[in-house]
Amino acid sequence: MSRITVLRLGHRVPRDKRVTTHAALVARAYGADEIIIVGDRDDDLIRRIEGVVEKWGGSFSARFEDSWREVIRRFKEAGAAIIHLTMYGVNLPDVIDEVRRIWREGRSLLIIIGSERVPGEVYGLADYNIAIGNQPHSEIAALATFLDWLQEGEELRREFSNAKLRIIPSPRGKRVLALRSDDTSK
Numbered sequence: 001m002s003r004i005t006v007l008r009l010g011h012r013v014p015r016d017k018r019v020t021t022h023a024a025l026v027a028r029a030y031g032a033d034e035i036i037i038v039g040d041r042d043d044d045l046i047r048r049i050e051g052v053v054e055k056w057g058g059s060f061s062a063r064f065e066d067s068w069r070e071v072i073r074r075f076k077e078a079g080a081a082i083i084h085l086t087m088y089g090v091n092l093p094d095v096i097d098e099v100r101r102i103w104r105e106g107r108s109l110l111i112i113i114g115s116e117r118v119p120g121e122v123y124g125l126a127d128y129n130i131a132i133g134n135q136p137h138s139e140i141a142a143l144a145t146f147l148d149w150l151q152e153g154e155e156l157r158r159e160f161s162n163a164k165l166r167i168i169p170s171p172r173g174k175r176v177l178a179l180r181s182d183d184t185s186k
Helices: 018-031 043-056 068-077 091-106 121-124 139-152
Strands: 006-013 035-037 061-065 079-086 107-111 128-131 166-169 174-176
Touching: 006 068, 006 091, 006 139, 018 043, 035 068, 043 061, 061 068, 061 091, 061 107, 068 079, 068 107, 079 091, 079 121, 079 139, 091 139, 107 139, 121 166, 139 166
Parallel strands: 006 035, 006 107, 035 061, 079 107, 079 128
Antiparallel strands: 166 174
């Protein structure tokens, strides 16, 4: 089964606490299986992400690793396609069909998102440098856009197993359903 992993480069405490949290939330909500974070270690960040998974369900995981080079090497050796989201690469509409095909055929994806400056070496290690627009933009917006295009919107209908809470769509107001423990397998 192909997996989607997000590699977040350059996490800095306290500057990136919210940005990296939001990257993890988007990764989870848009169908990724995990996020690997490289940068300043922040165990509170991992606990916050685990808390979201506990309440809202799914099997998403988050962890820190020391070396982005080692992460990329391991994923390459395992046969994953290395996707670097940037504003300098090939435009998303020109390459998404190829990436979607290899993912649907069972190849896992490692999606790299940066922070302030991505080392030039990443561009050479990536199988695909994909531009989400050719203007400065947020890595969170790039991740959401890429995952949505990859899955053609299907991720927006996904239900998460083991959820304790579920939002009930409503044209007005907020409706949240607290699930009983025997309902959480849905």
